[in-house]
Amino acid sequence: MAIPGNLLSAATESMDPSPTAGWRPRQNSTISTGAGGRNGPNCLLMRSSAAGAMSVETISAYPVTAGQTYQVFADAAGADQPERIGLNWLDDSYNNVGSVTWALTTSAASSSWHRIGVAGPAPAGATRVRVVFESTTTATNKINYLENVYLGPPIRTSGNLLPFATESSEVAVGDWTVLANATLSRQVLPLSWSVDNYLAGGHVLAITATAAGNCSVLATGGPRVTPGQEYVAYAYLQPPTVASSCWIELRTFDASGNQISADRSTLAAPASTGMYRQRASAVALPNAATASVAVGMDGAAAGQVMRVETVVLTPAPPLAPGSVIPYKDASFEQGVGDWTRVSGAATIARSTPWGTAGLEGSYSLAVASASAGTTVIRSGRRAVAAAGGENWRASILASPGAGTFDAVVARARWWDASGADLGTTGATQWTLPGAGWWQLQADGAVPAGAVEGAIEVVLPAVTPGATLFLDRAALRAVLPLTELTPHAADGYVTLVFRELAVGQLMSIYRITPDGQHAAVRGPLGLIVEQPVTSVTVSLEDHEAPLGVPVYYRLETRDPSATVAATRRTSSVQIDVDRQLCWLKDPGNPQRNVTVMVQRAPDWERPIDQAVYRVAGRRNAVVLSGTRGGLEGDLSIWTRSDEERAALHSLLDPGSTLLWQAMPGMGVSDMYVSVGQIAEGRTGGPAQEPWRAWTLPLTEADQPVTVGVGAAVSWTWADVIAEFPTWADIAAAFATWEDLLLNRRKG
The missing domain is CATH 2.60.40 (Immunoglobulin-like)
Structure with missing residues (x-):
């Protein structure tokens, strides 16, 4: 996949179909097509012609503007010798301008793909640049590989309030200052990043403890922040091999530069030395003017090194739009936040180590119950601007650990301005089918007078030693997940x-x-x-x-799964006059009519039989088929010309109909076929609109494959909105009935 913003062509970037299209030997080397590329099937293979420095470069020189910063990165591999990458600045005559901006050489050779890169400003007089790839060998026929090359403006994290020189160490370490017991440097390690992680460069910031004890550094020139806004800071941290406590802090300062807050998030490192993204969050205090990021180690030994990559400070992302739950309570990246245990025996803590369980980030809230029983936990109380009756949703995601928690409930609890408890909304019980993350949520109408809300989770532990992980908590106003509206006048829901x-x-x-x-x-x-x-x-x-x-x-x-998620609605009821019944066409509800019942049918149930009378026997031999369904005549009245026309429209197609009456009238809902009908006058003058009908009904099976042609809510407003002209309507519908039923051509 092409890297966004790359000045290099796709072939020069990916080495496909061949690296010789965009690259050439520069010194002491030959090039050919290597296999096993990451960005496409091929890669560049550079082979040494003799001992010493060998290098290749791009054939083209790309236009640059003096003073602007440019970045180059690539994925490289070489089992025998480390490598470096650089920017060779040129003028319009392709003469060298200044010196090559070289990356540091990778700290060790590695046959695995790893990131190399560097960034720097184009010097005065430079109008073009070539990418240079170099390695120093001790013999002939030594090989290095190159792939996935980018050249262009620095690639930064979208929304990062910190400058590129702070986010990445590709340029220098000048945007950092030592706070205590540390020295700063840059290093290039053979770190393997995903092929499309374009934010990771080659250099990392290395923080070395000068002596035993705590050490820390701070990013300088922090950006301005808005009081009341929530922010999150994160970075990749690589802990040292000897145990120490590595952390990141989001710090805020007042207008005079005095520090007023520090929210720390400590890395719970696994038993390895990889790069781990660690997050810290905080809401800017009323007197906050600027913010910055600090990183450090507690309990470090002299000479220990912690490395840092991709440092970001940004407004906290909304884990759910409109949620009042702050990031620290929603994501559990820096601890349990303001969550507390209300009742029960289970304990709550941040999951550990890094990456054990987490959906949003690398941690979650771990609930552990040593004994069976129910525990209730609750988030911190948060101000809500909600009108009474407004639908709000409490939600959280859960992942089973050991043992079993069953019938888990997520709900919202509310308080008024005096602190009085207004109770809870939402009581849906959830069963977790198995491994994976499952969303628990409950909708409910906010009680009148509520000004604060919180999420409660009810956790019945079925087995001793049960554990459960929770993440992505949210409390917000939403349209209901399910909504029912009965329409008594039209007989539907x-x-x-x-x-x-x-x-x-x-x-x-x-x-x-x-x-x-x-x-x-x-x-x-x-x-x-x-x-x-x-x-x-x-x-x-x-x-x-x-x-x-x-x-x-x-x-x-x-x-691809067999387990189904379920949702249940509230109950509704349709009430109509007991003297009326509905005759409905399941596929075309626009034809449905309500009529007055004169007399319900006297039912018959026919059966096909053959009677054989055997000579000398008193009783006949009777062979019977299956007894048929109900048959009988329904007598009804129509009370107006409009009802009469509507009934004709319903009966004309001869479709299977649904006959419905209110409970207690001695009949059940029934699908019927209607035979030859009789429409008679009821007496009186010729203008009398009432008609008496006899409808011969035969019980039928429910139509299974018949679809609803159009909703009753299909109106002229929908037609006008969708079709600009009568010609468009005529092109879409063959007849007026098709328009009524939204039954389009084709």
Whole structure:
């Protein structure tokens, strides 16, 4: 993949299809195509012609502006000798200008891909630059490899308030000052970074303890900060091989330069000497004017070295938009923050060591219960600007460790201005199916008068020794995950499911008080294992029963998994006049009509039989088929010309219909086919609009594959918004009925 902003061509950067397209020998070397590249299949192979310095360079010289800083980096490898990279400055006549800006030579040879790089300002008179790659060998036929080369303006972390010379040590160490017991230098180690980590350069900042004890350094010239804004500082730290405590601090200063705060985050290093990203965060105090980053070691031995790379100070990223939970309480990178144990026996601590368990960053909140029982933990109380009744969500992600926590609950707790406890919202119980991170969340209406809120997590430990990891906590105002709206006048329920994962499979079920599950109908038929194509799904359920409470259950799962995540809604109920019934077309709800019942059917259940009378026997031999469903005549009235026309429109296609009546009327919801109908007058003058109908009904199976053609909410406003002209409408719909049903051509 091409490196963004690279002045080099793709072939010169990646060595594909051949490095000879962009590179040439410079001194004591030959070049050829090597295999096993990182940025494409090939790499540059530089081979020594004799003992001594060997080098290659880019064929092209690239335009530069004097005084501006340029960066070069690459991935290199060489089992026999270390290497370095440099910027060879030239004028318009391709004469050397000043000296080559060389990187330090890598501290040791390494056959693994590792980063080399350097940066520096173009000297006066320079108009062009070549990239130079060099190594010193002790014999002929020694080999070094080069790949993934960048030349261009310095690549910085987006949003970093610190300058490039502080974020990276590619230029110098001048943007750092010693606070105590340390010396500063730059080093190039054979560190392997991911091929697309373009923020990591070749040089690292090396902090060496002058004597035994604590040592520290500070980035100078800190940026201005806004009081009340939360900031996060982070850097890669490489601890020394001998035990010591390495840390990073976010420090703030007042307008006079006096330090007013220091928030420290200590590295819990694994038993190795890699680079580990460590984060610290803080909210700028009311009198804060500037901020900076300090790093150091406590308990260091004389001569111990800690190395630092990619130093960043930036406004804290929102782990969830609008969340009032600060970064330290949401991410646990520097400890447990303001979380406390409210009740129970479990303990809470930051996970350890670095990288054991973490979703946001490298740590999480580790909950450990030595005995079975329920523990409740709570975040710090935070001010909320919420109107009573507004929907707020408490959420946190959980990952099982040892043992079992079951029926875990994440909820919000609220307090008013006097500090009185207003109770909790959200009580969904979550079962964690297995390894991985699982989101626990609960929505609820904020109590009237609430001015503070916190997240509570209820943790029932089923087994002694159970552990659980928590991360990415958030408390915020959101649209509800699920939303139900009953429409009694039109006999249906609107369902909205939000924040779905596109590409997963979903099933949606309607559940009645007797526990029966029925799949809800969507555009493609009954929604069972259908793909999610949008993060929000909005449906109209026209087959919801009348007069009884129902709720809905959403199940989603990854196509490659068997475990499904579930969501349950609240209950709703549709109430209509008991003398009325609904006749509905499941596929075209615009045709649904409500009519007055004159007389319910007297049911018959036909059966096919063959009767054989055997000579000499009293009883016949009867061969029977399966008894059929209900058949009978439904007598109804229409009370207006509009109702009469609507009923004709419903019956014309001959579709399977759903007949619904209120509970207690002696009939159940039923899918029916309607035979030859009779429409009669009820007497009176010719202008009398009432009609008496006889509808021969035959019980039918529920249509499974019939999809909802269009929602009842499809209106002229939607047509006007989508189609600029009548010609566009005519091009999309064959008939007026197709327009009514949003049934488009093709």
